[in-house]
Amino acid sequence: MRAGSGTVHVVGAGLAGLAAAIKLAAPGRDVRLYEAGRYAGGRCRSYLDAELGCRIDNGNHLLLAGNHRALSYLERIGALDTLEGPPEAVFPFIDAKTGRRWTLRPNRGVFPWWILSTKRRVPVTRATDYLAVLALRSADPSATVVEALDRKERVFRYLWEPLAVAALNTSADRASARLFWRILRETLGRGGAACRPLVPCHGLSETFVDPALSRLRAQGAEICFGARLRALLFAFDHVTELVFDTGPVGLGGSDSVILAVPAAVAARLVPALTVPDVYSPIVNAHFRCAVPAGSPYFIGMIGGAAEWIFRKPEGLSVTVSAAGRAVDQPPEELRELLWRDAALAYRLPVDPVPAVRIVKERRATFLASPAQLLRRPAPTTRWKNLLLAGDYVDTGLPAAIEGAIASGFTAAERALEVAGVPVRGDHRWSIRVASKTDRQRALP
Helix, strand or coil: CCCCCCEEEEECCEHHHHHHHHHHHCCCCEEEEEECCCCCECCCCEEEECCCCEEEECCCCCEECCCHHHHHHHHHCCCHHHEECCCCCCEEEEECCCCCEEEECCCCCCCCHHHHCCCCCCCCCCHHHHHHHHHHCCCCCCCEHHHHCCCCCHHHHHHHHHHHHHHHCCCCCCCEHHHHHHHHHHCHHHCHHHHCEEEECCCHHHHHHHHHHHHHHHCCCEEEECCCEEEEEEECCEEEEEEECCEEEECCCCCEEEECCCHHHHHHHCCCCCCCCCEEEEEEEEEECCCCCCCCCEEEEECCCCCEEEEECCEEEEEECCCCCHHHCCHHHHHHHHHHHHHHHCCCCCCCCCCEEEEEEEEEEECCCHHHHCCCCCCECCCCCEEECCCCCCCCCCCCHHHHHHHHHHHHHHHHHHCCCCCCCCCCCCCECCCCCCCCCECC
């Protein structure tokens, strides 16, 4: 440990807190990680569902090969070999009303020649239809996706709208056009090599959480579960004390705090902190069933109750983003509706409906509207030893895995800078993740 660098107290063991702790522990700093619950991972974890009799993820998260922050995190914790995916960028879709199937196949290079091929783009669209998306780049900061793009166009309904809803967890008529452009620029804008899908081989905890906790313990970090932070005590320009249920923790002059808790909790603990305060729900349905070998890792659905269906080790998992209507439907109705879509997508019998677990998250992410984006705080605060991390912090990214990890890395870098520790910038990773028959990963 660097002499005089003090201890960094990371409060919250979701992905933002884990990322911050991992980045800090590597240089040999004293790190203490606190979590109010009994488990780490926050909204990105797995657990045993007693009713289904198997482990499930509490939600569905899809990585892309261009998510360099998330892949850097996985490289740090030695978990790259827990990912798998197709050898190229392929996004299978099905129209729920007609049953028509197609696959979006962006080419590897940056120049998007895939829009010139009828076999690679959305059916019954022209190459020129895709140029309209450039309007997002110059859209007014207050504009929504619908205000920037023509929702009557087929390419909007069959591509831009489902991508916007999935990436931002916000309906296209409320989602920020600028933020959606940022997503497209970092994915399709970098070619198919950056869009190749990656999913955990087993579960979210096995990929993102368990290896991180093991690495932190090996590096000497102290991890405290069941530690709920009740208050922060301040003196002029710094935090002096953390007040937990289990008792107070005083801070030395060279100590710092990274507050990696949900936005509403941060607003309660930090005076006059402005955070997003309107949320968007997600509904997930986890069906335990047998899925044919070789089935797609996931399928996007147009015009159904489901939006994305994921193949899991022991069944299918359905996600409905921006689920304002679905979140209020009874589980019995959702069970029938979502299984009908999942069965259609994966060519399974509609009857009988298999055992299911319906998970509703009413405050899954903040609403990615132009107004709410203005409420995202910076990672730094007016207290020199207090930093913020979480997917609600202003990273320029949506409230997803990449944004959460980016916020944790940024907070850790600021903590190191304050302590006078040189920060090595992360480079962009180019990682090949093969199929189950070829698990060799190649790093540059």
